[in-house]
Amino acid sequence: KNQVEQSPQSLIILEGKNCTLQCNYTVSPFSNLRWYKQDTGRGPVSLTIMTFSENTKSNGRYTATLDADTKQSSLHITASQLSDSASYICVVSETASYDKVIFGPGTSLSVIP
Protein backbone atom coordinates (compact mmCIF):
# COMPACT_ATOMS: atom_id res chain seq x y z
CA LYS A 1 0.00 0.00 0.00
CA ASN A 2 1.35 3.41 -0.98
CA GLN A 3 1.89 5.55 2.10
CA VAL A 4 3.56 8.75 3.21
CA GLU A 5 4.72 9.11 6.79
CA GLN A 6 6.04 12.22 8.49
CA SER A 7 7.91 12.88 11.68
CA PRO A 8 7.76 14.38 14.14
CA GLN A 9 4.01 14.82 14.46
CA SER A 10 4.56 18.19 16.13
CA LEU A 11 7.51 20.38 16.98
CA ILE A 12 8.09 23.50 19.06
CA ILE A 13 11.22 25.58 18.48
CA LEU A 14 12.52 28.99 19.51
CA GLU A 15 12.53 31.81 17.01
CA GLY A 16 15.82 31.95 15.13
CA LYS A 17 16.59 28.25 15.54
CA ASN A 18 16.83 25.69 12.74
CA CYS A 19 14.77 22.53 12.39
CA THR A 20 14.44 19.51 10.13
CA LEU A 21 11.25 17.67 9.25
CA GLN A 22 11.25 14.12 7.90
CA CYS A 23 9.17 12.33 5.27
CA ASN A 24 9.30 8.61 4.41
CA TYR A 25 7.27 7.15 1.58
CA THR A 26 6.50 3.82 -0.03
CA VAL A 27 4.86 5.23 -3.17
CA SER A 28 5.70 3.45 -6.39
CA PRO A 29 6.10 4.22 -9.23
CA PHE A 30 7.42 7.54 -8.00
CA SER A 31 6.84 10.74 -9.96
CA ASN A 32 7.65 13.66 -7.70
CA LEU A 33 7.70 14.83 -4.09
CA ARG A 34 6.44 18.15 -2.85
CA TRP A 35 6.52 20.00 0.41
CA TYR A 36 3.64 22.30 1.26
CA LYS A 37 3.10 24.80 4.06
CA GLN A 38 -0.45 25.05 5.36
CA ASP A 39 -1.60 27.74 7.74
CA THR A 40 -4.56 26.80 9.91
CA GLY A 41 -7.80 26.82 7.94
CA ARG A 42 -6.08 27.82 4.68
CA GLY A 43 -5.10 25.99 1.54
CA PRO A 44 -1.59 24.51 1.23
CA VAL A 45 1.11 26.61 -0.43
CA SER A 46 3.89 24.91 -2.35
CA LEU A 47 7.45 25.23 -1.02
CA THR A 48 9.41 22.83 -3.23
CA ILE A 49 8.86 20.13 -5.82
CA MET A 50 11.47 17.50 -6.68
CA THR A 51 11.57 14.78 -9.29
CA PHE A 52 13.49 11.51 -9.15
CA SER A 53 16.77 13.00 -10.35
CA GLU A 54 16.85 15.94 -7.94
CA ASN A 55 18.61 15.61 -4.59
CA THR A 56 18.08 19.04 -3.14
CA LYS A 57 16.06 22.14 -3.78
CA SER A 58 15.93 25.44 -1.93
CA ASN A 59 13.31 28.13 -1.58
CA GLY A 60 14.63 30.93 0.59
CA ARG A 61 15.08 29.59 4.13
CA TYR A 62 13.56 26.25 3.14
CA THR A 63 15.77 23.46 1.78
CA ALA A 64 14.37 20.08 0.80
CA THR A 65 16.40 16.95 0.16
CA LEU A 66 15.38 13.74 -1.54
CA ASP A 67 16.96 10.29 -1.41
CA ALA A 68 15.01 8.24 -3.94
CA ASP A 69 16.94 5.08 -3.06
CA THR A 70 15.90 5.09 0.60
CA LYS A 71 12.61 6.87 -0.19
CA GLN A 72 13.24 9.61 2.29
CA SER A 73 12.96 13.37 2.16
CA SER A 74 13.67 16.14 4.61
CA LEU A 75 12.71 19.78 4.87
CA HIS A 76 15.21 22.01 6.65
CA ILE A 77 14.13 25.42 7.89
CA THR A 78 16.87 27.85 8.84
CA ALA A 79 16.61 30.89 11.11
CA SER A 80 12.98 30.19 11.92
CA GLN A 81 10.46 33.02 12.17
CA LEU A 82 7.16 33.26 14.01
CA SER A 83 5.41 33.17 10.62
CA ASP A 84 6.84 29.70 10.00
CA SER A 85 4.30 28.34 12.50
CA ALA A 86 2.14 26.07 10.34
CA SER A 87 1.59 22.50 9.25
CA TYR A 88 4.16 21.16 6.77
CA ILE A 89 2.85 18.47 4.48
CA CYS A 90 4.86 16.05 2.36
CA VAL A 91 3.06 15.00 -0.82
CA VAL A 92 4.21 12.20 -3.13
CA SER A 93 2.87 11.64 -6.64
CA GLU A 94 2.63 8.35 -8.46
CA THR A 95 3.40 8.19 -12.14
CA ALA A 96 -0.06 8.28 -13.69
CA SER A 97 -2.17 9.94 -16.32
CA TYR A 98 -3.42 12.27 -13.65
CA ASP A 99 -2.09 13.85 -10.47
CA LYS A 100 -2.31 10.74 -8.32
CA VAL A 101 -1.10 12.16 -5.05
CA ILE A 102 -0.74 10.84 -1.53
CA PHE A 103 -0.52 13.35 1.28
CA GLY A 104 1.35 12.79 4.49
CA PRO A 105 -0.36 13.65 7.78
CA GLY A 106 1.79 16.74 8.23
CA THR A 107 4.11 18.06 10.92
CA SER A 108 2.74 20.86 13.06
CA LEU A 109 5.48 23.42 13.71
CA SER A 110 5.18 26.09 16.38
CA VAL A 111 7.82 28.81 16.53
CA ILE A 112 7.81 30.67 19.82
CA PRO A 113 9.54 33.92 20.78
Next chain:
Amino acid sequence: DAGVTQSPTHLIKTRGQQVTLRCSPISGHKSVSWYQQVLGQGPQFIFQYYEKEERGRGNFPDRFSARQFPNYSSELNVNALLLGDSALYLCASSLVPQVTLEAFFGQGTRLTVV
Protein backbone atom coordinates in the same frame (compact mmCIF):
# COMPACT_ATOMS: atom_id res chain seq x y z
CA ASP B 1 -4.04 37.46 -11.53
CA ALA B 2 -6.57 35.88 -9.21
CA GLY B 3 -5.58 32.62 -7.62
CA VAL B 4 -7.83 29.62 -7.16
CA THR B 5 -11.09 30.82 -5.66
CA GLN B 6 -13.58 28.68 -3.77
CA SER B 7 -17.07 29.42 -2.57
CA PRO B 8 -18.55 29.51 -0.08
CA THR B 9 -15.80 29.82 2.53
CA HIS B 10 -17.91 28.34 5.29
CA LEU B 11 -21.06 26.25 5.25
CA ILE B 12 -23.24 24.53 7.84
CA LYS B 13 -25.59 21.73 6.78
CA THR B 14 -27.67 19.14 8.57
CA ARG B 15 -27.38 15.40 8.13
CA GLY B 16 -29.12 14.09 5.02
CA GLN B 17 -28.90 17.38 3.13
CA GLN B 18 -27.05 17.96 -0.10
CA VAL B 19 -24.26 20.49 -0.69
CA THR B 20 -22.55 22.03 -3.72
CA LEU B 21 -19.10 23.55 -3.49
CA ARG B 22 -17.59 25.67 -6.24
CA CYS B 23 -14.10 26.27 -7.53
CA SER B 24 -12.68 28.66 -10.12
CA PRO B 25 -9.17 27.75 -11.31
CA ILE B 26 -6.35 30.09 -12.16
CA SER B 27 -6.82 31.60 -15.60
CA GLY B 28 -5.37 29.27 -18.20
CA HIS B 29 -5.43 26.20 -15.96
CA LYS B 30 -7.51 23.37 -17.38
CA SER B 31 -7.20 20.81 -14.60
CA VAL B 32 -9.05 20.94 -11.29
CA SER B 33 -8.68 18.56 -8.36
CA TRP B 34 -10.75 18.20 -5.20
CA TYR B 35 -9.51 17.10 -1.77
CA GLN B 36 -11.09 16.47 1.62
CA GLN B 37 -9.11 17.39 4.71
CA VAL B 38 -10.48 16.22 8.03
CA LEU B 39 -9.23 18.20 11.01
CA GLY B 40 -5.75 17.13 12.05
CA GLN B 41 -5.10 15.00 8.96
CA GLY B 42 -3.58 15.49 5.53
CA PRO B 43 -5.85 16.03 2.53
CA GLN B 44 -7.38 13.03 0.77
CA PHE B 45 -7.79 13.03 -3.02
CA ILE B 46 -11.41 12.96 -4.23
CA PHE B 47 -11.47 13.80 -7.95
CA GLN B 48 -9.44 15.29 -10.76
CA TYR B 49 -11.01 16.78 -13.88
CA TYR B 50 -9.31 17.87 -17.08
CA GLU B 51 -11.00 19.33 -20.12
CA LYS B 52 -14.39 18.57 -18.53
CA GLU B 53 -13.64 14.87 -18.15
CA GLU B 54 -12.94 12.91 -14.99
CA ARG B 55 -9.30 11.80 -15.02
CA GLY B 56 -9.01 10.34 -11.54
CA ARG B 57 -11.13 9.33 -8.58
CA GLY B 58 -10.16 8.58 -4.98
CA ASN B 59 -11.77 6.16 -2.54
CA PHE B 60 -14.94 8.08 -1.83
CA PRO B 61 -18.56 6.82 -1.96
CA ASP B 62 -20.91 7.59 -4.81
CA ARG B 63 -22.50 10.31 -2.69
CA PHE B 64 -19.59 12.42 -3.91
CA SER B 65 -19.76 13.68 -7.48
CA ALA B 66 -18.22 16.50 -9.45
CA ARG B 67 -18.22 18.14 -12.83
CA GLN B 68 -16.20 20.67 -14.79
CA PHE B 69 -17.69 23.37 -16.95
CA PRO B 70 -16.52 24.76 -20.34
CA ASN B 71 -14.84 27.67 -18.53
CA TYR B 72 -12.91 25.05 -16.46
CA SER B 73 -14.61 25.94 -13.20
CA SER B 74 -15.83 22.99 -11.19
CA GLU B 75 -18.46 21.92 -8.71
CA LEU B 76 -18.27 19.23 -6.05
CA ASN B 77 -21.58 17.78 -4.90
CA VAL B 78 -22.12 15.70 -1.82
CA ASN B 79 -25.49 14.03 -1.23
CA ALA B 80 -27.00 12.57 1.93
CA LEU B 81 -24.51 14.33 4.18
CA LEU B 82 -23.06 12.50 7.15
CA LEU B 83 -21.44 13.95 10.25
CA GLY B 84 -18.15 12.48 8.99
CA ASP B 85 -18.30 14.67 5.90
CA SER B 86 -17.40 17.65 8.06
CA ALA B 87 -14.05 18.82 6.73
CA LEU B 88 -12.12 21.44 4.82
CA TYR B 89 -12.69 20.85 1.11
CA LEU B 90 -9.79 22.03 -1.02
CA CYS B 91 -9.64 22.68 -4.72
CA ALA B 92 -6.39 22.82 -6.67
CA SER B 93 -5.76 23.84 -10.27
CA SER B 94 -2.91 23.08 -12.64
CA LEU B 95 -2.11 23.49 -16.31
CA VAL B 96 -2.23 19.77 -17.02
CA PRO B 97 -3.28 16.70 -15.04
CA GLN B 98 0.19 15.21 -14.73
CA VAL B 99 1.84 17.40 -12.19
CA THR B 100 5.51 17.97 -12.49
CA LEU B 101 4.50 21.58 -12.62
CA GLU B 102 2.77 23.43 -9.85
CA ALA B 103 -0.67 22.72 -8.46
CA PHE B 104 -2.14 25.74 -6.73
CA PHE B 105 -4.66 25.40 -3.92
CA GLY B 106 -7.60 27.55 -3.01
CA GLN B 107 -8.33 28.55 0.56
CA GLY B 108 -10.92 25.86 0.93
CA THR B 109 -14.54 25.55 1.99
CA ARG B 110 -15.12 24.62 5.62
CA LEU B 111 -18.15 22.31 5.71
CA THR B 112 -19.76 21.52 9.05
CA VAL B 113 -22.47 18.87 9.18
CA VAL B 114 -24.65 18.94 12.29
